[in-house]
Amino acid sequence: MNPNIENLYRIAKKRQRNVIGLMSGTSFDGLDIAMCQFKGSGEQTHFTLLHFVTKEYDAEFKEELKSIFAKRTVDLERIALLNAYIGDYYASLILASLAEWGMEKKDVDLIASHGQTVFHAPKHLHGIEKYGNATFQIGDADHLAVKTGIITLSDFRQKHVAVGGEGAPLAVYGDYLLFSNFKENRILLNIGGIANFTYLPAGSLKGGFSTDVGPGNTLMDQYIQLKFPGNYYDKDATIASAGTVNELLLKALLDHRFFEAPFPKTTGPELFSLSYIDEAIARSGQQGINDYDVMATLVRFSASCIANAIVRCLSGAPYELYVSGGGVYNPLLMRYVENLLGNKLRTTDELGINPDAKEAVLFALLANEAIVGGRTDFKAAINSPAVSMGKISFPS
Numbered sequence: 001m002n003p004n005i006e007n008l009y010r011i012a013k014k015r016q017r018n019v020i021g022l023m024s025g026t027s028f029d030g031l032d033i034a035m036c037q038f039k040g041s042g043e044q045t046h047f048t049l050l051h052f053v054t055k056e057y058d059a060e061f062k063e064e065l066k067s068i069f070a071k072r073t074v075d076l077e078r079i080a081l082l083n084a085y086i087g088d089y090y091a092s093l094i095l096a097s098l099a100e101w102g103m104e105k106k107d108v109d110l111i112a113s114h115g116q117t118v119f120h121a122p123k124h125l126h127g128i129e130k131y132g133n134a135t136f137q138i139g140d141a142d143h144l145a146v147k148t149g150i151i152t153l154s155d156f157r158q159k160h161v162a163v164g165g166e167g168a169p170l171a172v173y174g175d176y177l178l179f180s181n182f183k184e185n186r187i188l189l190n191i192g193g194i195a196n197f198t199y200l201p202a203g204s205l206k207g208g209f210s211t212d213v214g215p216g217n218t219l220m221d222q223y224i225q226l227k228f229p230g231n232y233y234d235k236d237a238t239i240a241s242a243g244t245v246n247e248l249l250l251k252a253l254l255d256h257r258f259f260e261a262p263f264p265k266t267t268g269p270e271l272f273s274l275s276y277i278d279e280a281i282a283r284s285g286q287q288g289i290n291d292y293d294v295m296a297t298l299v300r301f302s303a304s305c306i307a308n309a310i311v312r313c314l315s316g317a318p319y320e321l322y323v324s325g326g327g328v329y330n331p332l333l334m335r336y337v338e339n340l341l342g343n344k345l346r347t348t349d350e351l352g353i354n355p356d357a358k359e360a361v362l363f364a365l366l367a368n369e370a371i372v373g374g375r376t377d378f379k380a381a382i383n384s385p386a387v388s389m390g391k392i393s394f395p396s
Contacts, residue, residue: 004394008151012372015039017109018050020150021364022090024116024139026193026269027221027233027326028065030056031090033097034360035108041373045177045365051101052357055093062232066225068118070269079118079138086116087143094148111152112367112390114359115139120268122166124261135167141393153367153390163385166266169196170389172210173369174362176200176382179351180208185319187310188348190359191327193218194268195306199313208382211264211313214305215272216327220298222274227291237332240299243292252284253277253301254308263313302327303336310341324348324355366390 001009011017016039023032035051057065064082068074090113098105115137122133141154157167175188175198186200195216200208220240221233234240253276258267277294281287310321323345327333338345347355369376370390378386 004151004396008371008392011109011151014109017368017372018107019110019112019364019367020094020108021360021362021367022094022111022113023360023363024114025326025359026069026117027217028057028062028069029232029326030054031093032357032360033094034357034364035097035101035103036361036364038365038368041369042376043177045368047178047361047365049353049357049361051097051103052354052360053097053100054356055097061089065116070119070273074118083138083140084143086139087141088147090139091144091147094144094150105149108148108150110364110367110371111144111148111150112156112363113139113141113144113152113154114156114363115141115154117268120168120266120270122266124258124265125267125271133161133164133166135161141391145393145395149395151395152393153370154393155391156363156366156389158391159387159389160385163387165385168266169198169210169212169264170366171196171359171362172198172208172382172384173378174365175210176208176378177365177376178353179322185314185317187314187319187321189306189310189321189323189325189345191216191302191306191323191325191330191333192359193221194272195302195325195327197306197310197313206381209264209384211309212266212268213309214259214267215298215302216306216325217302217330218269219272219277220295220302220330222269223277223291223294223298226274227294233326234295234330237299237330239292240295240332243290243294243296245300246284246286246289246293246297248284249280249286249289249294249297250300250304252280252286253297254304255280255283259305259308263309296332299330299332300336303333303340306337307340319343320346322346322348322351324353324358326356328355 021034037048039046141152145152161167189197198210
């Protein structure tokens with residue numbers, strides 16, 4: 001037997017596994033690194049977060065990512081170079097984190113790397129008849145595995161697409177296994193660049209799903225980077241709080257067929273871009289609006305997307321709402337969502353998981369499932385493909 005396969009078999013037979021989950025979202029703020037310990041798999045999964053850190057990207061790297069992200073026309077040489085570079089870069093950040101935690105690479109069984117999304121193209125957005133759904137992440141896992149010496153799983157979204165899904169959101173798998181509860185309906189809301197939630201009904205624990213609902217931080221971040229150079233996001237909603245919501249612009253922003261499409265669905269900055277804002281300003285006749293009022297309106301728009309989707313999903317049923325992602329730190333956004341829903345927001349801290357770490361943890365769980373799981377009928381439980389996700393890269 002090939003030594004790599006022997007090692008993978010040994011890992012699969014262990015009583016517990018240490019898995020590093022990596023997540024880099026559309027905000028380009030940094031790499032989330034979650035050191036997770038798993039026992040069991042499927043509905044018998046037991047999880048502990050041992051360590052977590054976000055390694056912030058420098059400004060030059062952020063600009064390089066922005067130059068290829070969500071664009072129909074890009075420099076192919078830069079994509080090829082960044083694909084390899086990101087794999088090495090992630091590896092260096094992992095090795096630095098292990099040193100800070102007093103751990104060695106031999107203490108880690110697996111790495112689960114989400115990669116950096118550069119384009120998301122579900123069919124309902126691209127509309128080209130002969131093509132299906134597609135999504136594209138870069139950050140070569142072979143580079144990552146070789147440099148760290150640790151077996152790496154990556155490219156999780158492709159299997160989901162291959163069996164008819166849209167490649168997102170994948171949170172439903174981990175949310176179902178880690179956070180289902182017989183006593184309460186739960187909404188697990190993640191506000192990253194795009195906002196998405198997982199609905200987990202109480203009782204039978206069947207009938208849950210995950211869906212994107214629209215922009216979370218992406219439009220706010222894009223606009224502030226354009227209009228307020230040197231800022232990558234609106235810290236503490238300072239700029240938005242100085243403006244006033246423009247109701248005519250808000251109405252135009254909410255006027256898109258995406259919001260009427262059935263659940264589950266996915267979207268991305270390919271739709272919710274600066275052009276989307278410009279078109280809404282033109283349709284609403286608000287060309288003279290100042291930048292502070294635009295920012296205020298964009299916060300209210302994200303809050304409305306979230307609240308409208310949750311109300312439509314729950315139809316008056318009681319639920320508990322737990323929030324994760326960067327939007328947690330936008331006090332104006334959180335207040336708007338609370339007011340629109342009339343429901344207190346709590347973070348996933350109350351479920352025992354750092355809201356910053358949740359997405360990285362969920363990809364670590366997918367890697368654990370790929371190696372030792374495969375017996376959970378996700379199709380019956382959450383109406384999602386019951387497939388093993390993650391391609392394996394060996395370090396030697």
